Amino acid sequence: MREISYKSPLYIQLREVIRSKIEEEEYLPGTAIPSENQLMETYGLNRVSVRSALAALEFEGLLKSVKGKGVFVAGPKAKRNMDTLGGFHNTMRQSGGNTATRILSKTLRQAGPYYARLLEISPESTIWFIRRVENTAGEPVALEELYIPYSVVPGLEEVDIKLFSIYDIYQWNGIVLGEGHQTLRITRLPPMLAKHMDVPPEQAVMELSCTTRDRGGRVVEFSRSYVRNDKAEFVVHFRHTNPQLV
Structure with missing residues (x-):
């Protein structure tokens, strides 16, 4: 598992960790990624950093947020x-x-x-x-x-x-x-x-x-x-x- 360090902004590091998991098909299209609370606990980050990382990936089209259900990996474009x-x-x-x-x-x-x-x-x-x-x-x-x-x-x-x-x-x-x-x-x-x-x-x-x-x-x-x-x-x-x- 890739670790989070303090050499660059934390949300950028989490963004790249999640991106790698998508590219390596650990997170498959259509499936939910871990919740905000799970990501905070796993990587020792605050909610602002986690939300910033998820928002950046959603803007790129890699993730899709569904209200009340979670955040899912988007399918191929x-x-x-x-x-x-x-x-x-x-x-x-x-x-x-x-x-x-x-x-x-x-x-x-x-x-x-x-x-x-x-x-x-x-x-x-x-x-x-x-x-x-x-x-x-x-x-x-x-x-x-x-x-x-x-x-x-x-x-x-x-x-x-x-x-x-x-x-x-x-x-x-x-x-x-x-x-x-x-x-x-x-x-x-x-x-x-x-x-x-x-x-x-x-x-x-x-x-x-x-x-x-x-x-x-x-x-x-x-x-x-x-x-x-x-x-x-x-x-x-x-x-x-x-x-x-x-």
Whole structure:
């Protein structure tokens, strides 16, 4: 068992002890770790140090606190490659497991100036607006918003988007995706959306925005995904192209 010394802040040492136990699978995903009182007694720490260590690991997404039940090891995060096209719905489908989609909205609306600029259409054009929550193991992971020109998929009202991916629908309509421009930032959700994501409004989430074009250069979609950092992570693949940088 790793010991606690006095060479660095005590809560940092306890944080790393618990992290090691998770990485070495002594604490398995979905199981409860020792209680605050047990950790205080085992490592000779006060409650402030123990709570600080647990809060830091929960912020990283390694632990999940459940009121009245204890602190549990979080399960593996869903991974999303940022160098490939495809929303979180597609990512969750491909990853398998116990996943489900909850549709919050699927409506036709006018583009307006802002989305007209993003979609490169007139402000009076009709677009599809879709808002949905992606769940895994019964918990929300991402809230996704899609803005699609009606002319791109005019038959979308007949398709059950809980069962089929938007990318399946594109394929059925002969749309071949070409390229996308993605941005990632940290933000906070308005209270209504935070409630759908089961997070407090003050908790930061990742926001991924993407403008997608087909092979002909036409904008076919603008998407915005709000992702819980304790449930998912983004992966970027790269390699050096300039040998002088190696």
